[in-house]
Amino acid sequence: MLRWLKSHVMPSGTRERRILLGPAAGLRMDLDPARELRFWLGVYxxxxxxxxxxxxxxxxxxxxxxxxxxxxxxxxxxxxxxxxxxxxxxxxxxxxxxxxxxxxxxxxxxxxxxxxxxxxxxxxxxxxxxxxxxxxxxxxxxxxxxxxxxxxxxxxxxxxxxxxxxxxxxxxxxxxxxxxxxxxxxxxxxxxxxxxxxxxxxxxxxxxxxxxxxxxxxxx
Known part of the structure; x- marks a missing residue:
């Protein structure tokens, strides 16, 4: 499922993004969802x-x-x-x-x-x-x-x-x-x-x- 999201839905490129879920939800990191999807989603x-x-x-x-x-x-x-x-x-x-x-x-x-x-x-x-x-x-x-x-x-x-x-x-x-x-x-x-x-x-x-x-x- 995560692999499909990476290839079909996720934005790519490293830039400042807000973490979506989890204890870090709303906080910002420089992330590339294509490589760091779990961090961006907050499910790492x-x-x-x-x-x-x-x-x-x-x-x-x-x-x-x-x-x-x-x-x-x-x-x-x-x-x-x-x-x-x-x-x-x-x-x-x-x-x-x-x-x-x-x-x-x-x-x-x-x-x-x-x-x-x-x-x-x-x-x-x-x-x-x-x-x-x-x-x-x-x-x-x-x-x-x-x-x-x-x-x-x-x-x-x-x-x-x-x-x-x-x-x-x-x-x-x-x-x-x-x-x-x-x-x-x-x-x-x-x-x-x-x-x-x-x-x-x-x-x-x-x-x-x-x-x-x-x-x-x-x-x-």
Missing amino acids: EAELAKHFRRMVQPSMRCFDIGGAEGYHALFLARLSEMPVVVFEPGEEWTEKICSTLARNGLQGKVEPLFIGAQENGNVTTIDAMAEKHFVPDFIKMDIEGAEVEALAGAEETLAVRRPHMIVEIHGYEVERRCLDILERHGYEPQIVNPRKWLKEHRPIANNRWLVCAGRDPNTA
């Missing part, structure tokens, strides 16, 4: 929309780890009504994220860094960034297989704050090790599988999400 990773809306509340402080084109940063800043800190080492994305937030009247900061288990060069940790910026109430993570290392570098944050999290998992062993860390810190992760009716290209086996309800920031 639609499986997670209800979880973002439930977890991210006004005044919550958010980390977006693996910011890519800035789609998630947009609605994290909107839902929280607070500046979001985005971690994205890709040079092609950092300027786009900043400009996209600004044109929508939203605030945020991009750290062009990888997130890992220890600080080293252009690699930092969640704990170090919590000390630099703020202890996050919510973390979204999509870092292509480095989830275990990122969680290992968040021991203090997980122990003291236990933020809400949505973690994209890349592989069976990664999932097992992430679950071990999360359960040790008191989480009871909900596994969310990709929907079959709205498939996205996912070349890695067992590429799904862990939705982790943490501690209410009002009681932390």
